Amino acid sequence: MSKDKMQSQAVQTTGHAWDGDLQEYNNPLPRWWVWTFYLTILFAILYWIWFPAWPVAKGYTPGVGKITYVDAKGVAQTTHWNTRADLMREMNGLAAIQKPFFDKVAAQPYAAIAKDPELNNFIASAGNQLFADNCATCHQAGGQGKIGFFPNLADDDWLYGGQFDKIQETVTQGRRGYMPPFGEALSTAQIDQLANYVLSLSGEKMDAAKAETGKALFHSETAGCFYCHGDDARGRQVIGAPNLTDKIWLWANVPNADAPSIKLAAVKNVIQNGLNKGVMPAWGQRLTPEQIKVLTVYVHELGGGK
Amino acid sequence: MNFNFKHEWIETNVGLLLVLTMVAISIGGLVEIAPLFLIKNTVETVKDAKGLETIRPYTALESRGRDIYVREGCYTCHSQMIRPLKDEAVRYGHYSLAAESQYDHPFQWGSKRTGPDLARVGKKYSNEWQVQHLIAPRSMVPESVMPNYPWLLSTPLDTSDLVDRLRAQRAVGVPYSLTEIEYQNNVKRFGEAVAQQLHIPNAQQNLVKQAEEGNFDGDRSNITELDALIAYLQVLGTMVDFSQYDSDHFVTFR
Numbered sequence: 001m002s003k004d005k006m007q008s009q010a011v012q013t014t015g016h017a018w019d020g021d022l023q024e025y026n027n028p029l030p031r032w033w034v035w036t037f038y039l040t041i042l043f044a045i046l047y048w049i050w051f052p053a054w055p056v057a058k059g060y061t062p063g064v065g066k067i068t069y070v071d072a073k074g075v076a077q078t079t080h081w082n083t084r085a086d087l088m089r090e091m092n093g094l095a096a097i098q099k100p101f102f103d104k105v106a107a108q109p110y111a112a113i114a115k116d117p118e119l120n121n122f123i124a125s126a127g128n129q130l131f132a133d134n135c136a137t138c139h140q141a142g143g144q145g146k147i148g149f150f151p152n153l154a155d156d157d158w159l160y161g162g163q164f165d166k167i168q169e170t171v172t173q174g175r176r177g178y179m180p181p182f183g184e185a186l187s188t189a190q191i192d193q194l195a196n197y198v199l200s201l202s203g204e205k206m207d208a209a210k211a212e213t214g215k216a217l218f219h220s221e222t223a224g225c226f227y228c229h230g231d232d233a234r235g236r237q238v239i240g241a242p243n244l245t246d247k248i249w250l251w252a253n254v255p256n257a258d259a260p261s262i263k264l265a266a267v268k269n270v271i272q273n274g275l276n277k278g279v280m281p282a283w284g285q286r287l288t289p290e291q292i293k294v295l296t297v298y299v300h301e302l303g304g305g306k
Numbered sequence: 307m308n309f310n311f312k313h314e315w316i317e318t319n320v321g322l323l324l325v326l327t328m329v330a331i332s333i334g335g336l337v338e339i340a341p342l343f344l345i346k347n348t349v350e351t352v353k354d355a356k357g358l359e360t361i362r363p364y365t366a367l368e369s370r371g372r373d374i375y376v377r378e379g380c381y382t383c384h385s386q387m388i389r390p391l392k393d394e395a396v397r398y399g400h401y402s403l404a405a406e407s408q409y410d411h412p413f414q415w416g417s418k419r420t421g422p423d424l425a426r427v428g429k430k431y432s433n434e435w436q437v438q439h440l441i442a443p444r445s446m447v448p449e450s451v452m453p454n455y456p457w458l459l460s461t462p463l464d465t466s467d468l469v470d471r472l473r474a475q476r477a478v479g480v481p482y483s484l485t486e487i488e489y490q491n492n493v494k495r496f497g498e499a500v501a502q503q504l505h506i507p508n509a510q511q512n513l514v515k516q517a518e519e520g521n522f523d524g525d526r527s528n529i530t531e532l533d534a535l536i537a538y539l540q541v542l543g544t545m546v547d548f549s550q551y552d553s554d555h556f557v558t559f560r
Contacts, residue, residue, distance in 0.1 A: 016314050052560075055341030072552035082560040087390040087401065088553070094392060133397050137447060138435050146446070149438060277524070279432035285549055286399065286430070 051081055102290040110164035113297055127298025130291055143302040147253045156304025157248040161237040163306045168296045177278020182271050195267040201233055201245045347559045350405045352546050358497045361545045363409040363480045365503045366513040371538025374531050385416035386425040399426045400548045409480045426543030433522050436536045458532040472506045482506050
């Protein structure tokens with residue numbers, strides 16, 4: 001308290017008084033603060049001179065700072081400093097690092113890329129990055145997919161074909177899955193028989209009599225399953241009809257079902273209601289041809305590419 | 307101060323204090339805001355080969371979807387602004403143009419990303435993914451912290467005030483048309499198909515048609531809030547076909 005009093009005696013007041021005796025001290029700011037303040041003003045002035053800053057009529061002062069980048073045609077351009085040009089310059093740097101690899105990928109056929117260890121290293125990292133940014137949201141981080149929604153890319157089963165050119169086509173153009181509903185065309189009993197047959201195809205122990213009737217139905221004009229899934233029920237990749245004879249399931253969650261009745265119900269649901277999903281977006285506009293090529297090899301290598 | 311300035315002059319005169327405060331604040335506002343309306347190349351011109359503007363206001367359905375986006379506070383975690391930075395260009399694509407949010411009132415640039423930027427999320431994922439992800443995000447992205455929005459699928463879309471909402475947008479300068487003259491003007495700017503979508507008298511039927519044809523939420527029985535929201539999400543960032551431009555084209559606007 002006494003120390004405060006001593007200090008206060010050295011400080012002048014602003015000179016006016018309110019309510020008779022209420023006065024205000026006039027403390028000057030510390031020197032370091034004042035000088036920092038002046039420096040920030042100086043900084044602002046230099047900033048205005050260097051960078052685009054002040055609006056003038058219908059334009060603005062572009063500043064004296066310049067930036068040089070290489071444009072899309074490979075010509076060096078110099079312009080006043082701006083963030084868009086700065087991004088171009090940064091992307092030039094990125095392109096300079098990646099371009100030799102992308103050029104090699106673009107120039108070589110898939111068979112040669114797969115054999116080139118250096119390019120494989122590049123694809124393992126660049127492809128992983130592209131996959132994580134664009135594909136993993138649906139197909140999951142390891143490409144394992146999601147039963148009921150998105151196919152597993154890490155197994156050796158392919159809906160539309162696991163060859164390089166087919167994968168590239170899938171990525172570029174996208175896909176659309178469709179199976180018509182059979183709820184109106186077939187009776188409940190017939191759907192039950194078909195489901196028994198379909199499950200028996202992948203080694204499930206089902207009602208043999210029903211499965212036998214289901215088999216006849218599968219190959220009949222009444223249900224017409226064979227048109228898409230094929231006479232051998234191994235599917236047709238041209239139209240994305242899946243192989244029904246393996247243990248890999250996409251729509252009906254058979255592997256995770258506890259009881260045979262649940263498996264049966266899941267398959268019956270698909271036959272009854274059909275499917276109008278399985279939409280894969282087209283990436284042809286979003287990604288460059290080289291990026292798609294890298295992704296194609298990456299997906300091919302994820303699991304049993306053909 | 308040499309010219310004998312005294313705090314007291316201002317501090318003891320409420321009127322003067324008020325005026326000077328307003329002058330000080332408005333300088334900041336004028337310098338920052340006014341130029342944006344005056345400098346011609348703030349908003350980029352984006353036209354297709356036929357000279358039509360490709361960036362259009364949202365359709366009736368998309369606009370209602372945007373209302374739901376705002377209502378649910380999506381902007382508190384998702385930005386819609388890809389900045390011209392290398393990392394963002396690599397992850398999200400071309401930086402956002404001013405022109406792309408010219409019809410947004412208010413804009414949804416956001417200032418915080420708990421989730422990813424959504425400026426170019428349109429057509430990136432399928433409608434089914436969007437449905438499933440909005441109802442239960444962790445079923446699609448295990449590490450996600452996004453809340454579930456299951457009610458969007460069960461709540462029918464309220465379109466009773468659709469016309470008023472579009473008229474309000476029109477009042478602040480979005481070119482929705484009410485009259486034949488405005489409609490014809492839109493035909494010249496955006497082409498006939500888009501102009502149809504922007505005509506307020508047709509809003510209700512346009513909304514129903516787009517929702518039925520798009521079937522965004524996978525349920526054809528009724529039009530839900532999810533239909534509108536996904537219609538909106540699927541158009542975000544898709545109005546400019548950047549493959550038509552050189553990578554440096556939009557540098558010239560700065």
